Amino acid sequence: MSIQSCVTIINEWDIVAARQLGRNVAKELGFGTVDQARITTAISELARNIYLYAGKGQICIDKLYEGGKPGVRINAIDNGPGISDIRQVMEDGYSTSGGLGAGLPGVKRLMDQFVIESNPEEGTQITATKWLR
């Protein structure tokens, strides 16, 4: 069962809207302040990537229930240039060295599950989930 709502990312203010959406959902599900901050940070990173590299895309937030355990799922989708070397962007120190923020390894650390799919010219889809403990 899932209830989804989405924010289209075109400019920097949309990042704030996506964060707000994520925080509301996390709060509703009963996540504590630290986890709320982690989820919003992850959303921020993913939304910024869309804004900076794809130009346009969507951040969708789902409430999930698995075996009675609630969770938040972030879906970041864009039709941008895609990532040719996923292994490289998933490497620690690759994106952070340029001061670009936590990068995808950071998002992976903040969340419990992380799936990335990307093809050059086709865009990128990242799904990250955090379960309530």
Add this chain to the structure above:
Amino acid sequence: MDFREGMEHKYRELLENYIKDQSEQALYAGQKFSRKTIEHKISPEEIVSLHKSLLVEMHPELPKDVIDSFDLLLEVMMGYGLTYRENESLRSKQAELRSEMEIAANVQQTLLGTTIPEVDGLDIGAISVPARHMNGDYYHFVQDENNCISVAIADVIGKGIPAALCMSMIKYAMESIPENRLGPGSILENLNRIVEQNVDPSMFITMFYGLYNPETNILSYASAGHEPGFYYNAAEKSYAELKAKGLLLGIEKKTKYMNYEKQVSPGDMVILLSDGVTECRTDEGFIERETLVGYIDKYIHLSAQEIVNKVFKDLEKLQNFQLRDDFTLIILKRKV
């Protein structure tokens, strides 16, 4: 999760103590606490959150603005927490690389291993120490069926892994050259061709090649731009540079190398080295070649191996135990 549960209680105690009397002791306890939390991988944002929730509990009278301000602090700390965890993971990756390097260094030792030959009338000592894990210096001894001893000492321009990889090739190139009786000059010419063809154009090798005949006590030698060694004349108790001219290996395909000869008298020494020895740097700059001679002379009464070991120890100490370049020193001493 045990620590996390106890952590809240412990932090509350620390906070209460500090608020009570602002003592240095309470702060010291805080420092010790942070060591524990770091050990248990508690991130900074968790500490901020804990601090906030305890404040709310302990001081419900605090203005809402003050309490709210911690949300901003938490958000700011988030990035530090991530960076911290990234560093942790990079550090463990570094440890992995280091152990891999150590294995590679051992493999190199095995690949490039050479034994110092035992010859009547000649006392030989050699030491080679890499500045980092892998050695870009190389020395090699061969004793042929006529008991002639050939000695090669080489240095790749550069250090670390690329230099070490290049050196492995040199060894096998040397072994593939059939006859040692070609004479040092021709051997260098052969090696030069191989290096020129097979090694990256930006990489050069210097090499000194010597051939010692224990029958005649003649050392014939040639050099491909290698740091000149020394010759010790026992009768005169004097040191002279062991001069030999020649271009580095790998520069020009058709380079010719001249053969030089030296009659070795009893007690005389041939001292071969890499530039890591002469470029031994102290606070006052490079050591002078005369200074180096002084160190060798200090131990001249000892065996060749003891001399090289002791000179290395002295120069290592002189550089505060930080080698800047690979260090190789070889001494051939004709027994009296």
